[in-house]
Amino acid sequence: MPRIGKQAVKGCLTLALPLIALAIIAEFFMPASYARLTALYLIYVSAVVGMQIYSGNSGIISFGHAGFMALGAYGSALLTIQTSLLSTSLPNLPQWLAAIAGGHSLWIGMLGALAVAGLVAVLFGLPLSRLSGSAASIATLGFLVIVHVTLVASADITRGSQTFFGIPRGVSAFVALPVALIAVALARIYRDTKGGLALRAAREDEIAARASGVNVTRERFIAWVLGGLASGAAGALLAHFLGAFSPKDFYFNLTFLLMSMLILGGMTTVSGAVGGTALIVVMVDLLRGLEGGSEVLGVALPQMFGLTDVGVGIVILIVMYRLRDGLFGLREVDERLFPEAKVTAIGAIEAPSAGKASLEVHGVGRRFAGLVALENVSFTVRPGLVTGLIGPNGAGKSTMINAISGVVPPSSGRVLLNGTDTAKIAPHKVPMRGLGRTFQNIRLFRNLSVLENVTVAADSVAQSGEDSRALAMAALNVVDLQDLAERPANSLPYGAQRRLEIARALALRPSFLLLDEPAAGMNPAETDALIAVLQKIRSDFGIGLLVVEHDLKLIMRLCDHIVVLNKGEMIAEGTPEEIRNNATVIEAYIGKRRAAA
């Protein structure tokens, strides 16, 4: 059951009321041309919101949603086309399709649109979801081309590049309104669900999201399908708004228009999509009036073909140059107007079986194309103790951490986390089995709030019925960040960002915590605060800590047990006292001659 928070409900109402009011005013009090423009606006809202569900949350710009609109348009139009025209306009319709085509109502047509768009979204989503960033964007572009080529080539069903006509027109603002409201509600609710939040986290930092238990591929897939359905529904509406169309109506010009609508308001929010669409619809309507050549203030303007495209292009450039987050910024309107009450911390972050947990490194080796980064390293991290992993630069510490967390599988040997080989399970499952980690270069979900950062991790381990936000708050309490919970993560000072990363890892209820250079770049006061937090974690929660650190003073103060690596091999293991006096270790750190002297 998706999480529908109070905030999402507030958000739906905040966005729905103006749309409802607009539709009523336009239909009852305005001339017909404005009513039509309003209907068109509401259709675009559904389409752009569909795009927002995917692009806004995943951060991957989509060129494909005009393709979904095309699928929705043809999928519905085949069902609703006037039966009397079928035999003349589509004489070669395949038999199975001819049996169901024509004569149905718009809402049956809508079901057809959703079926087609949904099916295609699922099929194409499978490869697409595995791609990130620009490569994924280009794949959505490929999707648009595939849809277009297929529609043009399937002349028996679509009349090819010729106009598809005879579709009953009848989309007024009141018909478009419910679809737009459903689409907006879907997008706003999805944004705050576990999956929506997880995807926004992956947008900010994919690696950290995986380390917080997010199945990035799955979340992208879900958003792609949901967005495809919303845009497909918009396509069905547009078809019945226009009455006649051809594949080129759903190609680059439409893509370009949708994109400007999405980014003008800001693609990260649903409010931005709804607001930006309104501005662009008005602008395009004004420019289209000028396009045919007209007189402004006594000056005759020449005919200017494509003026709207130039206008839309310039809007995109201005947004990119001057306000990248769009007019509405990074937060929803409802989050600004009606901020949520403070979350109270409930729930314990103890690992369910911290005392019995085990993390064993068995003969781990790793080669990178001939370079031996690790060779036959074995040690055990014990629950309730702090194990330090030290060694000079290039000793293989980072490789070791990556091998343990399952990011870089070892070439030989195994890492057993509570008996499970971490290389054998997907990287995002390792954190859910009780292993949290932090990163050498801080990896936060920078544009999410402090609380959201931790909630992402809490979500992936929360039992049903448990409030993961309360759990996240409990984790923030441990590192003393509870008062900054609503702040964006990137606004925190450096030391606090480091502690936030630890809180995020703690929210996974780990039995073990890997800390990769937690004190790097900290001043002495921040280091002291960090040590206090780490000691608290060890004593209160019985978590086993593995700390990689260059600061040997910190290691000696904090650790119960130390493992020393040098050139990929383990050269010593023991208590801080033993390590301090170990000749091999001294030699590795400061060289042979000095050590002897």
Add this chain to the structure above:
Amino acid sequence: MEIFLQQLLNALSLGGTYALLALGLAVVFSIIGLINFAHGELMTVTGYAVCFALIWGMPFPLAVIAGLGVAMTAALLMERVAFRPVRGASGTTLLLTSFAVSAILRVLFQNLISARPIPVSIPASLSGVVTIGPLHLGMIQLISIIVTLAMLLGLNLFLHRTIAGRAMRAAAEDFAVLRLMGLRANSVVATAFAISGLLAGVAGILWVAQRGSVDPLMGALPVLKAFIAAIIGGLGSLSGAVAGGFLLGFIEVILQAYLPESLLPYRDAFAILLVISVLLFRPQGLLARKTLVKL
């Protein structure tokens, strides 16, 4: 066998053009992370330049040189005017910027030049057919294969044998460090755009020579294909872009030759689908750049 060889040559010629375009995209992407949508408009600009140079009576070789000059200048201008303000921004921002630039340029071509195709008078000597043993090859196809190979070889030499070329390769690995080494970022980026413009120019001339006309949307389709080729090869990998370009060319030619006639109109859809399904198995592309993500 002969048919196969014939198809192989066709694929080399088509794939070569894709490879040149994909390479131009990759050179820029590897350095500033921009996927340049307006790359196609560089092709179109070149086409117009050659077209007008011929109309003004320039001999063909001079017109080609003029076209290439215009392509490089246009690429440099594009970088200076449109992309420098967003340098260093996220990939999404760069992508959208170039998308807008591309759309604006198309409308300008339509309004300032013509929305309709303008014929280009290619010298008759280029439209002949060469017969090598049993194979028949259009003169232009042959030239296009030779030019492609020459360009790839030349670029390879430039990248490996000259200081500017080495700087470019270093920039592709780590731009920040290169700047710390004291190289001027602007000149490295400008070189990348100049090369990319040159490659787009060459591809543009080959394209125009085969089609005999220029229109405002001329560059759109081949560059779309080149995008696909570039991600298949692994975005930002130069050799990957070339491999992806040839692969896409081969797939298209093979589909063209062996698809049943009823399915031929779907050729492009099949080609893109095939190529994208490669990503199911190699999500990073065929020859992904070995970027070490520092955790």
